Amino acid sequence: MFERKASPRWGMVIDLDRCTACQGCVTACQAENNVPPPTAEGAAQGRSIRWMDLVPNVEGEYPRVKARLLPRPCMHCDNPPCIKVCPVGATTKGEDGIVIQVHARCIGCRYCTNACPYTLRYFNWYEPAWPEELGLALNPDVSVRPKGVVEKCTFCHHRLQKARDRARAEGRELEAGEYVPACAEACPTQAIAFGDLDDPSSEVAALARSTRVFRLLEDLGTEPKVFYLREG
Amino acid sequence: MTSSRRDFLKTVSGAAAAAGCAPLLSCRARAAARAKRAEPPPKGSPESWIVSTCGACPGGCGIRARLVAGRLVGIAGNPLHPVNRGGLCPLGLAGAHALYHPDRVRGPLVRSGAGGSGELRPATWDEALALVTGRLRDLRERGLSHTVALVDGTRGLSRQVAARFLASYGSPHHLGGRPWNDLGPSAPLRAMQGVETAAVHDVENAAFILAFGSGWLEGAASPVGAARAYGIARRGRRSGRVRVVHVEPRLSTSAARADEWIPIVPGTEGTLALGLMHMVLREGLESREFIEEWSSGFEPLRAIVLRDFDPETVSERTGVPVATIIRVARHFASTRPAVAIGDARNGPGAQSPATAIAIHALNAVVGAIHARGGVLVPPEPPLDPLPAAPADEVAARGRSFPAISAPDRAGGDLSALQAWLEGGGAHPVYLLMSYGSDPIAALGGGERVRAALRRVPFLVSFASFLDETARHADVVLPDHVYLERWQDDPTCTPRGFPVLGLRRPVLAPRHDTRHAAEVLAQLARGVGGPAGEGFPWRDFVDVVRLSVRGLHRSGRGALFDVPDAEAWVVTMETNGWRASAFGSFDEFWDGLKARGGWWDPLYDFGERGRVLRTPSRRFEFAPLAGALEEHAPRGKAALMAAAAVPASYPLRLHLYPLLAAFGDSQGPLPWVQDVLGREIGESWSTWVELAPSDAAALRIEEGARVKVESAWGSVEARARIYPGVRPGVAAMSMGPGGAEGGTCRRALVAQAGALAALAPGRAGSARADTWVRVRRA
Amino acid sequence: MSVRAEEQLFPAPFDEPERAPALAPGGEGREPEDEALLRPVLHTTWRFWAIGAVLGAVALWGANAYLVQFRWGLGVTGLNRPNYWGIYITNFVFFIGISHAGTLISAILRIARAEWRRSITRSAEVITVLVIFFGIGNILIDMGRPDRLLNVLRHGRFQSPLLWDVVSVSTYLTGSTIYLFLPLIPDIAILRDRTAGIRHRLYRLLALGWRGTPRQHRILEVLISIMAVVVIPIAVSVHTVVSFVFAMTIQPMWHSAIFGPYFVVGAIFSGIAALILAMAVIRSVYGLHDYLREIHFNYLGVLLLIMSLLWSYFTFGEYLVTFYGSEPVHMAVWWSKIAGPFAPAFWTMVACCLVVPFVVLCNRRTRTVKGTVLASVTVIIGMWLERWTIVVPSLSSPRLPGAAASYFPTWVEWSIFAGCVAAFTLLYMVFTKVFPIVSIWEIREGREAAVLQVVERVRSYLPPGAAEGRAP
Amino acid sequence: MSPRPTAEASALLAALCLACGSEVKQPIAYDHRLHVGKLELACDLCHETSSGGEVAGLPPLSTCATCHQEANGPSPEEKKVVEAVQASREIPWARLYELPRHVYFTHRRHVAVARIACERCHGEMRQQTRPPPAALRSLGMNDCLECHRERGASRECATCHR
DSSP, X not given: OOOOOSOOOEEEEEETTTOOOOOHHHHHHHHHTTOOOOOHHHHHTTOOOOSSEEEEEEESOTTSOEEEEEEEOOOOOSSOHHHHHOSSOOEEEOTTSOEEEOTTTOOOOOHHHHHOTTOOOEEOOSOOOBOGXXXXXXXXXXXXXXXXXXXXXXXXXXXXXXXXXHHHHTTXXXXXXXXXXXXXXXXXXXXXXXXETTOTTSHHHHHHTSTTXXXXXXXXXXXXXXXXXXXX | OHHHHHHHHHHHHHHHHSOTTHXXXXXXXXXXXXXXXXXXXXXXXXXXXXXXXOOSSTTOXXXXXXXXXXXXXXXXXXXXXXXXXXXXXXXXXXXXXXXXXXXXXXXXXXXXXXXXXXXXXXXXXXXXXXXXXXXXXXXXXXXXXXXXXXXXXXXXXXXXXXXXXXXXXXXXXXXXXXXTTOOOOOHHIIIIIOOOSOXXXXXXXXXXXXXXXXXXXXXXXXXXXXXXXXXXXXXXXXXXXXXXXXXXXXXXXXXXXXXEEEOOOTTOHHHHHHHHHHHHHHTTOSOHHIIIIIEESHHHHHHHHHHHOOHXXXXXXXXXXXXXXXXXXXXXXXXXXXXXXXXXXXXXXXXXXXXXXXXXXXXXXXXXXXXXXXXXXXXXXXXXXXXXXXXXXXXXHHHTSOOOOOTTSTTTHHHHHHHIIIXXXXXXXXXXXXXSOOHHHHTTOSHHHHHXXXXXXXXXXXXXXXXXXXXXXXXXXXXXXXXXXXXXXXXXXXXXXXXXXXXXXXXXXXXXXXXXXXXXXXXXXXXXXXXXXXXXXXXXXXXXXXXXXXXXXHXXXXXXXXXXXXXXXXXXXXXXXXXXOOOSHHHHHHHHHHHOEEEOOOOOSSOHHHHOXXXXXXXXXXXXXXXXXXXTTTHHHHHHHTTOOOSSOOEEEEEEOXXXXXXXXXXXXXXXXXXXXXXXXXXXXXXXXXXXXXXXXXXOOTTOEEEEEESSOEEEEEEEEOTTBOTTEEEEEOOOOOOSOSSSOOHHHHHHHHHHHHSTTXXXXXXXXXXXXXXXX | OOHHHHHHHOOSOSSOGXXXXXXXXXXXXXXXXXXXXXXXXXXXXXXXXXXXXXXXXXXXXXXXXXXXXXXXXGGGSSOOSSXXXXXXXXXXXXXXXXXXXXXXXXXXXXXXXXXXXXXXXXXXXXHHHHHHHHHHHHHHHHOSOGGGTTHHHHSOOTTSHHHHHHHHHHHHHHHHHHHHHGGGHHHHHHHHHHOOHHHHHHHHHHHTTOOOOHHHHHHHHHHHHHHHHHXXXXXXXXXXXXXXXXXXXXXXXXXXXXXXXXXXXXXXXXXXXXXXXXXXXXXXXXXXXXXXXXXXXXXXXXXXXXXXXXXXXXXXXXXXXXXXXXXXXXXXXXXHHHTSTTHHHHHHHHIIIIIHHHHHHSSTTTOSHHHHHHHHHHHHHHHHHHHHHHHHHHHHSOSSTTOOOOOOOOHHHHHHHHHHHHHHHHHHHHHHHHSOSSOHHHHHHIXXXXXXXXXHHHHHHSOSHXXXXXXX | OOOOHHHHHOHXXXXXXXXXXXXXXXXXXXXXXXXXXXXXXXXXXXXTTTTTSXXXXXXXXXXXXXXXXXXXXXXXXXHHHHHHHHTTOOOOOOOSOOOOTTBOOOHIIIIIITOOOHHHXXXXXXXXXXXXXXXXXXXXXXXXXXXXXXXXXXXXXXXXXX
């Protein structure tokens, strides 16, 4: 029925030389994925949910100080440590390499959050809430998570499904650029490239071959599908 | 950790006394504070997209609003808009929260308590309008129309409508109250080029950027536009990667993104610029062509700079090593094109005009004026002017009074207003309207500013949120938020191309609010006389339609289109053809609505007359030379004296902008609040950054509660030890201002208050010379 | 530990000769001797009710705290990102560790035929069975969605070490319960014959028709032996997989190969301490000085000392290896324990688990009841801190910056902890009111048969020559 | 905020409960057999977005009005339709199928792309003379999975759950 070529391997390349650390990606993600508005208390307790986060790292001493600000989505590892430990299979890696959380099955044991060396999985400590009318801005494509489950970046998987449905209904293949996560779409400097890493003609594949490329905690063997291009 | 332990002890002791239900009760209180769970619109609801223009800050980005089941469920960038090309910053992306914000003003408010008490009660539009109209009519009839002032934070037609209102009514006091990153007339352009517009820096084409002051990326007039240009200059062009050197007392985001960060003593950027100029001149690296053919009055400046600004002196004053000055000067002058960027902000913490002029002069010396990769002067879009405002003798008389305005001061009109109200004015102000502006917050807030504003017996605010001014107002006539109104948004791209964005409602107004420009027209009609006749239009859309006819008629430029179409327009226009067939005006109008606006991707480097409007038709170095000459008798000694450290306040206060803290026209949005100081891990608090050595000397630990005190006041903050702060400097971020209270408001506001407390009413000069001390609270 | 080693280690006689009971089979006249063991079951004082009420109140308070958490979510705890696990997981490991008191120790002693075990096995086994519930309970308390517990059965994935725990712990619970129940049967039968009414009916049901025939005895002995053998590997597996929950991740100072044995040693260590404490309490509350004698504490004290040294050896190895590896990520955690925010907990742990037990227990004069109890109390505290300093610091120092937040439990977590301890103690008390806490029939058996057997056995150790020839 | 442990508790219940709850009462006893069976009207004539949309949709009054401007027969139920049409009053049809919030299903994918017959999931609606009080076929996740297995469609969690 659905004749398929080899499945794409979705990946992301973040060019730190372009990035201005504006955090547009962070807010774009929160708006797209119905992340509940953070509160002062939650922020003080380290409970703000940011699927896409800006990770600050300041090194050195005055005046030779270097600050690196890394936009950090889920790495969507090819060898994800989180999946191995889930007792109920609530987190899975799809054929196209996207690591997904099934909120309806998650039992909230938070083993995956601890197994993730990037600490990029988040937990719903309370029932998510929206002050008064703010909840009207919720995106219908993404479910609102209940309390007590883990959530994480999905590479805006719902956008992939919508794009793929559209392409199928029109009887064609998914085109490059048709599926882009909210963070990449919102980036003012186009520092975030997204596409099929296995497609040699794609922009991400080309960028991932750059000499500037590195990945986070590469030595752990998690094989992240998010690549960074260093400055300079 | 300590706080949670304290909580624990508190709870345990309380619990020991109480019965078993105590914890349930305490949680119920928490529940009341928390809001309800919400659900997205039902699945399968039809969706639509509306193209509009963001209004969260003056950046002028294009947006697409996603509507499902009558709800605004998302905002994305408009990929056709030449300013942002689909990109957006956190403020723009959180726009839906501005629309649905719980703190919005839901209808007209009228003061119920004593003046300045901030007690307001809901009223009907009829009542509120009658109140204001009555006052206006009364003043006009008594020949006091000149005692009415209007602080205006808008631009484009909204500004013209306000100007019309005042012209027909009879008041000369049309004051600028721009948000602090708005593109406004730039002081150096006015002084040295005789041009009353903003300067833009062609970052996209520059090979070397020397940025002075705080955050040229996060504090830019259009943060997204600047970021986009930066991205292109770094990696998006064939001509190679731009090199960026950033001069600032603090390792800001911009500084972190630069190739080199030069920590400098706050407020001495102008001195450094002159020191660099000294090296450029001494090594003969200046642009002789520009100096000889385009400028006048250079020789006196050369003499002063060569005499007073040798690297040793400058190094001592600015704290920048001599070797760095020499190296950067050589690099700057020998790389083409290179551009020096000053701090575009206005308001508290802005660079002084003298500094801006020095930096502009540095650009001129290397020929980076009106040149590719240099400082550009964007042309105005060819809009049709509104017909002349009718006036009678009352209006004429009123307008003949001297105006409260000081366009060449850094704080701009608002500080002039403050001075005027504090007793320096020729006559009292009996009625003040704040329109698209929050003058109290823009002046830094604080008791002194509030007291000055309280001298105005009748204060009218058009705020959508209960900002500081609105809280003190006698009548609040709430405006729509930008997602609910029609508006034009004239701006430009970093390459100097004029842009006219069209803002249109994405949803019907949620609350009982009215378009402020239409309310002004209504007030005018209520007053009667020529003022009433000046507004024959049904609504503001008609005004916009009238104005954009000029674009249609000119045949210049093009509707927004994909990036590839730009080359086509340029080719056609440079060959003298019309690039676009707009068709009829209605088709053009529909195109504007569908694409989001109009632009003209052409910058004519030939038209010198447009950018040099001084009497000599040349670039004038004289203003800078003149300013320096004033200090000349004292020479080096004067320069050195300023660096003395007051004994009781050993730290300089450095105020820096945060991108997400823009937009004083809306309430703080939780998502935006949460990303505020991410680089240092602070978001919902007021914090002060100290260098590790200073903190050690003061025995202040990371995260300690401290008091920051200046000669004028003090404020509490959390101490953060940050190696990216120059020793001897206390760095604080600029909040957007606004009042306390409300659902989502938090310490962000306190940050703005901090400035007020530390340097009350000293807008514009706060950064250079506010000295503080920090001690444990 | 072989049988021989065991007996060489404990050269003291099994019982002081002058107190040794007559070897004649039990008869009417002997009854009063063991009446002390039945007294707690048959007579209850007001003190029991008073202490029970206090413990019950604390337990209810803990239950109330849990209800608060259930209603509002785990937000009422001090947990955060990156400290996703805290006191509940600490308690889980701690309680499961304590559970090694009973079954494992009792089984080992049984297999080793250490005769002094007879009066202590029951109290140890009860600790095991009861405390496992609280171990499992803390996992449930820690779950964000306890209502989805069944997902673990419906969708369980065996790749997850958490599933190994589920299997292992539930097997252990089953095994331990059987292992507790089997030796109870003869005692239940005694109670059946001594009671009337509803209690009688209960005991009759539980006694499974025990009449004490030699055949029944034989079957019981066989079953107990089988269970004793079976339960040891299960017990070892339990704490091994508990450690695997941590060791299977790549978190710094969790991902360690020695975690399995390290945890098992720690578990036995804390288990013995808990047992000593329980014995001391029973002994003084129910006046069982004749049954739980100095010698028992002495022997267990020696065992505790051995475990303390073994545990210290593992700890030393673990920390030294990490230090020499000097991986920055590991060192961040290492330093946070040695000299950082977790240093107070860490050094208290060292004091409680090594310094105090070593000083007290290695000296024969201080290895008294009081001395061993003191050491046990510190060991229990120290081992809780050990679990704490394993669970929390690794999470508090994540690899990537930007997620640093400190963790300290809230009143809800402390209340639940207190509730667990109180409920456990209460259940233990109730057990002593329903069943004899010292095995009556095993004591009798010891009196009647064991001494002869031991004499026989000891003889079998010795070279046959001289002794054989000069038979009396 | 109310605690909802039981409401959304159950992955167990929620997954199985496509058409749970009490009986659904329709405002008018619509006769599917007459319209679909006898008159051979296509399903998507009334359920307009059933082939290309996310949800199948319920017919707006205008759809009924194409035939029911005036009574075509004596049926009392039809009289209600005609009255509604004449009064321009939308008929408040009740939804029979409610997906749990975390399940994402589109008719487009199943009808337009996969060409699955309506009966496969909805049962023999064409045989119904009265509106059924509950879904004819009660669908659970296993039904979805079975069909996906048969047809070789994706069985990844993320295909339906977000």
